[in-house]
Amino acid sequence: MSAAVSRRVVVVTAVHGPSARFLPEAHRSLCEQELPRGWEWHWVIQEDGRTDAVAPHVPADERVTFRQGRSGGPGVARTIALAHAEGEYVKVLDADDRLTPGALARDLAVLEGDRTIGWATSRVLDLLPDGSTAGFPGDPDHGPIEPGAVLDFWKANGFLAQVHPATLFVRRDLLLALGGWMALPASEDTGLLLALNAVSRGWFSSEVGLLYRKWPGQATGQASHVDPAEREARMAVVESRARALGRFGWGRAVRAVYPEHDGPA
Structure with missing residues (x-):
């Protein structure tokens, strides 16, 4: 990876026809981001399928790559998108969501400042159809999240995590080492x-x-997303994977790659 490419945040978006109309708003939110000197973002939009419904909404911007592929769900689309752009970090941005000003710079500062941090998340507001916003109670404290904390909270609170996976910012090599997003019909993030x-x-x-x-x-508003039998199966495999990674000592391997230091001031 060249020095120029390494100083790049790859923004990954999975999209299908119904959500394509929101891409221009997502693009505007990206254009409002300010990164430190020498850093850039590159947006990879991966259609989950091959249709004529998405391309008309893709912004004409040299920093944007648009690809199509056979349908396999958003996790598959995001993972295959990683083949089309290189960069040290990956930021998730769903097609129908918007970043707030400063979001990329804050995430980048955290991971650049402390190599013991592998990923970052942030507070979320729901954007309602009338344009108003609504927050969530019970956000964790600002700062580091220790290994196992998200799993423990998720298990104790009806399979609801206290941080939102749609805000994920992650080291690309760590993301690839874990195989990208899970091959599930939902809850892959x-x-x-x-x-x-x-x-x-x-x-x-x-x-x-x-x-x-x-x-x-x-997608999360559809009846199939809350089908009890499928949801139980998804949650079981999600939990089993996380616990297996803990038992196999992957955390020690990650700490060897990202040795500890004093962290950000």
């Missing part, structure tokens, strides 16, 4: 979050980093 938390320290920013759009067409 939660599965990745818990796996990361099993092997690495994380970070939570109390500053709002994402506006999470609520709208009738979103």
Whole structure:
């Protein structure tokens, strides 16, 4: 990886036809980001399928790469997108969401400042159809998240994590080492979050980093997303993977790659 490419944040977006109309808003939120001198972002938009519905909404910007592939769900689309751009860090941005100003710079500062931190998340506000926003109670404290903390909270609170996987910012090599997103019909991002938390320290920013759009067409609003039998199976495999990573000592391997130091001031 060249020095220029290494100083790049790869923003990864999975998209399908119904959510494509929101891409221009996501692009505007990216254009509002200010990164330190010498750093850049590159946006990889991966369509989950091959249709004519998405391309008309893709911004004309040399920093944007648009790809298509056979349908396999958002986890597959995000993972295959990693083949099309290189960079030291990966930021998730769902097609229908928006970053807040400063979100990328805050995430980058945390991981550049402390190599013991493998990933970062931030506070989320729901973006409601009328344009208003709503927050969530019970956010964790601003600062580091120790290994196992997300899994413990998730297990004790009805499979709800206290940090949002849609805000994830992660070291690319760590993401690839874990195999990318899980091959699940849903909860693939939660599965990745818990796996990361099993092997690495994380970070939570109390500053709002994402506006999470609520709208009738979103995948998490469909009846299939809460089908009891499927949901139970998803949660079982998500938990089992995270616990297996902990038992196999992956955390020690990660600490060997990212040795400890004093961290940010």
